[in-house]
Amino acid sequence: MSENTSATTSVETKEYPYNLWWGVLACVAIMGVIIGLGPYDEGFVLPPDQGDFWYEWKLAEPTFWTRFTAWGGMRCTR
Structure with a gap:
């Protein structure tokens, strides 16, 4: 007796x-x-570069709101 099995692949x-x-x-x-x-x-x-701990995107005159949004946003992610 021979079994005939056919596997179908889909x-x-x-x-x-x-x-x-x-x-x-x-x-x-x-x-x-x-x-x-x-x-x-x-x-x-x-x-122009002003030495260590300085970066190009630093604000010339940071205000309360610029510091608040930067540090507040960082604080919310922690």
Whole structure:
């Protein structure tokens, strides 16, 4: 008596709500906005280096609100 077993394999394909091309199109659109608005950059000048514990993005005149939002935001994440 010979048993005849046939195994059927089913390939499952995932259906994604968005196609890869939509992601590529979104990236190209964002790059286009950045390149298009590039000439309208104010071109601010960074101050010269002032030694240790100094960085270019440091505010020249920090106020209460700038310190509060920076340190308060950091405090909320801990």
